[in-house]
Amino acid sequence: MAGQGPTRERVEAAYQALETGDRSRVAEYWAEDMRWLVxxxxxxAGWWEGLDGFLDFMGRVGRLSGGSFVMKREAxxxxxxxxxxxxxxxxxRAGADGSPSxxxxxxxDVIHLLRxxxxxxxxxxxxVFGDGTTTFNQFWSQVRADGVRTDG
Amino acid sequence: MAGQGPTRERVEAAYQALETGDRSRVAEYWAEDMRWLVxxxxxxAGWWEGLDGFLDFMGRVGRLSGGSFVMKREAxxxxxxxxxxxxxxxxxRAGADGSPSxxxxxxxDVIHLLRxxxxxxxxxxxxVFGDGTTTFNQFWSQVRADGVRTDG
Amino acid sequence: MAGQGPTRERVEAAYQALETGDRSRVAEYWAEDMRWLVxxxxxxAGWWEGLDGFLDFMGRVGRLSGGSFVMKREAxxxxxxxxxxxxxxxxxRAGADGSPSxxxxxxxDVIHLLRxxxxxxxxxxxxVFGDGTTTFNQFWSQVRADGVRTDG
Amino acid sequence: MAGQGPTRERVEAAYQALETGDRSRVAEYWAEDMRWLVxxxxxxAGWWEGLDGFLDFMGRVGRLSGGSFVMKREAxxxxxxxxxxxxxxxxxRAGADGSPSxxxxxxxDVIHLLRxxxxxxxxxxxxVFGDGTTTFNQFWSQVRADGVRTDG
Numbered sequence: 001m002a003g004q005g006p007t008r009e010r011v012e013a014a015y016q017a018l019e020t021g022d023r024s025r026v027a028e029y030w031a032e033d034m035r036w037l038v039x040x041x042x043x044x045a046g047w048w049e050g051l052d053g054f055l056d057f058m059g060r061v062g063r064l065s066g067g068s069f070v071m072k073r074e075a076x077x078x079x080x081x082x083x084x085x086x087x088x089x090x091x092x093r094a095g096a097d098g099s100p101s102x103x104x105x106x107x108x109d110v111i112h113l114l115r116x117x118x119x120x121x122x123x124x125x126x127x128v129f130g131d132g133t134t135t136f137n138q139f140w141s142q143v144r145a146d147g148v149r150t151d152g
Numbered sequence: 153m154a155g156q157g158p159t160r161e162r163v164e165a166a167y168q169a170l171e172t173g174d175r176s177r178v179a180e181y182w183a184e185d186m187r188w189l190v191x192x193x194x195x196x197a198g199w200w201e202g203l204d205g206f207l208d209f210m211g212r213v214g215r216l217s218g219g220s221f222v223m224k225r226e227a228x229x230x231x232x233x234x235x236x237x238x239x240x241x242x243x244x245r246a247g248a249d250g251s252p253s254x255x256x257x258x259x260x261d262v263i264h265l266l267r268x269x270x271x272x273x274x275x276x277x278x279x280v281f282g283d284g285t286t287t288f289n290q291f292w293s294q295v296r297a298d299g300v301r302t303d304g
Numbered sequence: 305m306a307g308q309g310p311t312r313e314r315v316e317a318a319y320q321a322l323e324t325g326d327r328s329r330v331a332e333y334w335a336e337d338m339r340w341l342v343x344x345x346x347x348x349a350g351w352w353e354g355l356d357g358f359l360d361f362m363g364r365v366g367r368l369s370g371g372s373f374v375m376k377r378e379a380x381x382x383x384x385x386x387x388x389x390x391x392x393x394x395x396x397r398a399g400a401d402g403s404p405s406x407x408x409x410x411x412x413d414v415i416h417l418l419r420x421x422x423x424x425x426x427x428x429x430x431x432v433f434g435d436g437t438t439t440f441n442q443f444w445s446q447v448r449a450d451g452v453r454t455d456g
Numbered sequence: 457m458a459g460q461g462p463t464r465e466r467v468e469a470a471y472q473a474l475e476t477g478d479r480s481r482v483a484e485y486w487a488e489d490m491r492w493l494v495x496x497x498x499x500x501a502g503w504w505e506g507l508d509g510f511l512d513f514m515g516r517v518g519r520l521s522g523g524s525f526v527m528k529r530e531a532x533x534x535x536x537x538x539x540x541x542x543x544x545x546x547x548x549r550a551g552a553d554g555s556p557s558x559x560x561x562x563x564x565d566v567i568h569l570l571r572x573x574x575x576x577x578x579x580x581x582x583x584v585f586g587d588g589t590t591t592f593n594q595f596w597s598q599v600r601a602d603g604v605r606t607d608g
Contacts, residue, residue, distance in 0.1 A: 008231070037603055041283045043499060046599035077229035077236045079160070084229045084236045086265060102406050111263055111279055113238060127263055127279030130451045131193045131442075134285070137593075138438065143502035147434045147493055189451055195347060198447035254558050282603045286594065289441075290587070295350035299341055299586045312535070345587045381533035381540045383464070388533045388540045390569060415567055415583055417542060431567055431583030435497045437590070 006083045006116045008076045014114075014121060015073070015085070018058065027051060031120040039126050040133050042140035054124075064140070065106075066094035083114045093139065093150070106139040108132035158235045158268045160228045166273060167225065167237070170210065179203060183272040191278050192285050194292035206276075216292070217258075218246035235266045245291065245302070258291040260284035310387045310420045312380045318425060319377065319389070322362065331355060335424040343430050344437050346444035358428075368444070369410075370398035387418045397443065397454070410443040412436035462539045462572045464532045470577060471529070471541070474514065483507060487576040495582050496589050498596035510580075520596070521562075522550035539570045549595065549606070562595040564588035 006014075014029035036048045036057060044064075048057040061069060069091035077084040089108050096104035108128050115123040128136055142149055158166075166181035188200045188209060196216075200209040213221060221243035229236040241260050248256035260280050267275040280288055294301055310318075318333035340352045340361060348368075352361040365373060373395035381388040393412050400408035412432050419427040432440055446453055462470075470485035492504045492513060500520075504513040517525060525547035533540040545564050552560035564584050571579040584592055598605055 037282060039280070039282060039285065041286055041498070041593055041597035041599055043598055045283060045597065046603045046605035048605070075231060075234055077231040077234055079227060079229040082227055082229055084263065084265075100404060109277075111236065111265055113236075113263055113281075125261075125281045127281050128191070128285070129265075129277045129279050130189060130191060131197060131445070131447060131449075133191065133280070134193055134438065134442065137497055138435070141435070141497035141501065142499055143435060143497055145435075147502045149502035149504070193441055193445035193447055194345070195446055197445065198451045198453035200453070252556060283594070283597070283599060283601075286590065289345055290590065293345035293349065293587070294347055295345055295587060297587075299350045301350035301352070341586060343584070343586060343589065345590055349587060379535060379538055381535040381538055383531060383533040386531055386533055388567065388569075413581075415540065415569055417540075417567055417585075429565075429585045431585050432495070432589070433569075433581045433583050434493060434495060435501060437495065437584070438497055 004119070005080050006078060006114070006119075008078065010119065011076045011078075011083045011085055011114070012073070015071075023051075023055070026055070029120055030054065031117065031122045034120070034122050034124070036123070037125040039128055040136045040140070042137045043142060044140050045137075064094055065091040066097070068092045068094075068097065081116050083116065084111055085114070086111050091139075093144070096144075101145045102135050102138045103141060103143070103145040104139075106135060108136060156271070157232045158230060158266070158271075160230065160235075162268075162271065163228045163230075163235045163237055163266070164225070167223075175203075175207065178207070181272055182206065183269065183274045186272070186274050186276070188275075189277040191280055192288045192292070194289045195294060196292050216246055217243040218249070220244045220246075220249065233268050235268065236263055237266070238263050243291075245296070248296075253297045254287050254290045255293060255295070255297040256291075258287060260288060308423070309384045310382060310418070310423075312382065314420075314423065315380045315382075315387045315389055315418070316377070319375075327355075327359065330359070333424055334358065335421065335426045338424070338426050338428070340427070341429040343432055344440045344444065346441045347446060348444050368398055369395040370401070372396045372398075372401065385420050387420065388415055389418070390415050395443075397448070400448075405449045406439050406442045407445060407447070407449040408443075410439060412440060460575070461536045462534060462570070462575075464534065466575065467532045467534075467539045467541055467570070468529070471527075479507075479511070482511070485576055486510065487573060487578045490576070490578050490580070492579075493581040495584055496592045496596070498593045499598055500596050520550055521547040522553070524548045524550075524553065537572050539572065540567055541570070542567050547595075549600070552600075557601045558591050558594045559597065559599070559601040560595075562591060564592060 017025045017029050032051050036054045038045050048054050071087045071089050073087045075086040091106050093104045110128050112126045114121045169177045169181050184203045188206045190197050200206050223239045223241050225239045227238040243258050245256045262280050264276055264278045266273045321329045321333050336355045340358045342349050352358050375391045375393050377391045379390040395410050397408045414432050416430045418425045473481045473485050488507050492510045494501050504510050527543045527545050529543045531542040547562050549560045566584050568582045570577045
C-alpha cells in the first residue's frame with residue numbers, strides 16, 4: 001500500500017486488530033516507530049513512544065478500567081495520508097461499575113487524528129469534545145471523588 | 153449542492169467567508185440553524201445556538217483576544233456529510249501581547265468536526281490536542297495569572 | 305478594636321452580618337477597601353476589589369445558585385490580625401435542585417484566610433480542599449454537563 | 457501535652473522535624489495513624505494514609521522536584537486542637553530548573569489545616585489559593601508542556 005492513503009476499511013481493520021491484542025496482527029496496521037498523544041494531564045496523558053509504548057498505554061487503559069471500555073465508532077474521515085475517526089466511549093474505573101460519579105464513570109465523544117505511512121499508522125492524537133477533557137482528567141485521576149487514592 | 157458532501161475547497165471557503173464578518177457571505181456556508189460546541193468549561197465553552205449565536209461567539213473571540221487570533225489550517229479530512237479540519241491557533245489576551253503566561257498567550261492544535269447539509273455547516277464541534285484544553289481554560293478565564301479579573 | 309486581632313465571636317458576627325445583606329451592617333465588619341480572592345478559573349474566580357466588589361460577588365453567588373448555598377462553619381482559627389474559618393458548603397445551580405451532576409451540585413470543604421484591621425476584614429482568600437477546585441470550576445462554569453450554556 | 461492544643465512553636469518544630477527526614481524525630485510530631493490530603497487530581501493528590509504514607513508522599517515531592525522545593529511559612533493560626541499554616545511554595549520539576557513553564561515551575565500560596573492529638577498531627581489537609589490548584593495539577597502532571605511523559 002506504499003504511497004496510498006488509508007481507506008475507511010483499513011482504519012476499521014486497524015482498530016479491530018488492536019482489540020485482539022495480538023501483537024503481530026497489531027503490527028500490520030500500527031508502525032513500530034508510531035507515537036500516540038493522549039489528551040489531558042492525568043497519568044495516561046502525553047506522548048506514548050513506539051508500538052510498545054502504545055500497547056503499554058492500551059494495556060493500562062484495560063487494567064484501570066477493568067476491561068469495561070467500549071468504543072463505538074461513529075465516523076471515519078479521510079484525506080491523503082490522514083484519517084480521523086470519531087467515537088463515543090464509555091467505561092468504568094476498575095471496581096466501580098455502576099457508580100454515577102465522574103471520577104468513576106467516563107462517557108465522552110472523542111476524535112483521533114491518524115497519520116499513515118505505507119498502510120500503517122505512524123502517529124495518532126486524540127482530542128475530546130465538550131468538557132470531556134476535564135472529566136477525562138477526573139476519570140484517570142489517581143484519586144476518586146472522596147480523595148481515596150487508587151493504584152496508578 | 154443538495155445531497156452532496158463538502159469538498160476541501162468548500163471547507164476552506166466557509167472559513168474564509170467567516171473571516172470577512174460579512175453576514176450574508178457567511179450565511180452561504182453556515183446554516184441559520186447551525187450550532188457550535190466550544191470545548192472546555194470557560195466563559196466561551198458550550199453550545200452556541202444558531203448562526204447568530206455562532207457569530208456572537210466569534211465576535212467575543214475577537215474582542216477578548218484583541219483580534220490577535222491566527223488560525224493556520226493544516227489539513228481537511230472528508231467523509232460524506234462531514235469534514236474535519238485541523239489547525240494551529242495562536243493568540244493573545246487583549247492587552248497582553250507578548251506575555252509568555254499561559255493565562256495570556258494561547259497556542260493550541262485543534263480539530264473541528266463539521267456536519268454539512270446542502271452545502272452549509274449545520275453543526276461544528278471543536279476539540280484540542282494534548283493538554284490544550286487546560287490551557288484553553290486558562291486563556292479564556294476571566295482571571296489572569298495574578299488573579300486580577302478581566303471583563304467577560 | 306484598633307490594634308487588636310479578631311476573636312472567634314467577631315469572625316462569626318462578620319459572616320452573620322454578611323448574610324443579612326444589609327450594607328451598613330456588613331460595613332461594620334468588612335472594610336470599604338477590602339479585597340477577596342475566589343479560587344479557581346471560573347466566572348467568579350479572582351480578586352474582587354472593594355466592599356462593593358465583594359458584595360457584587362456575593363450577589364452573583366446567590367443568583368447563580370438560586371439562593372441555595374448553605375455554609376456550615378466548622379472551625380475558626382486565629383493569630384494576630386488573621387483568622388481562618390473552615391466550612392462545608394453545599395449548593396445547587398439555579399434551577400437544578402436535586403441534580404447529582406458535578407456541574408449542578410457543589411459540595412466542598414473550604415477554608416477562608418482573613419486579614420483584619422481595626423475590627424474589619426481587609427483581605428480574604430478562599431481555598432478548597434481535595435479536588436474541590438475542579439468541581440468548583442465545573443459548578444460555576446457557564447456550561448452544564450451536556451454543554452448547554454447558561455447565563456453568566 | 458495530652459489535652460492541650462498545638463502552639464505556634466510546636467507547629468514550626470513539626471515542620472522542621474519533617475525536613476530532617478529522620479523518622480524518629482518526625483514521629484515525635486506526626487502520629488503513626490495520621491493522614492494527609494493533597495489537593496488536586498494529579499499523581500500525588502488524595503489521602504496519604506499513615507505516617508509511612510505521608511513520608512512516601514514527601515519523598516516523592518522531593519524526588520519529582522529534584523529537592524528544589526522551598527516552603528516559606530508566613531503565618532500559623534491556632535484554635536483548640538487545630539492549627540493552620542500558610543506558606544509560599546516554589547519549586548521546579550526535576551531537571552527543569554529555570555524553565556518558566558507552568559508545567560515545570562510551581563509558585564503557589566497554600567494553607568495546611570492540621571488536627572492535633574496529644575502533641576502530634578493526626579490529620580492534615582492542604583489547599584491552594586487563587587488558581588494554584590490548576591497550576592499544581594500541571595506541575596505534578598506526568599506530562600510536560602510539550603506532551604513528553606515523565607516518570608511518575
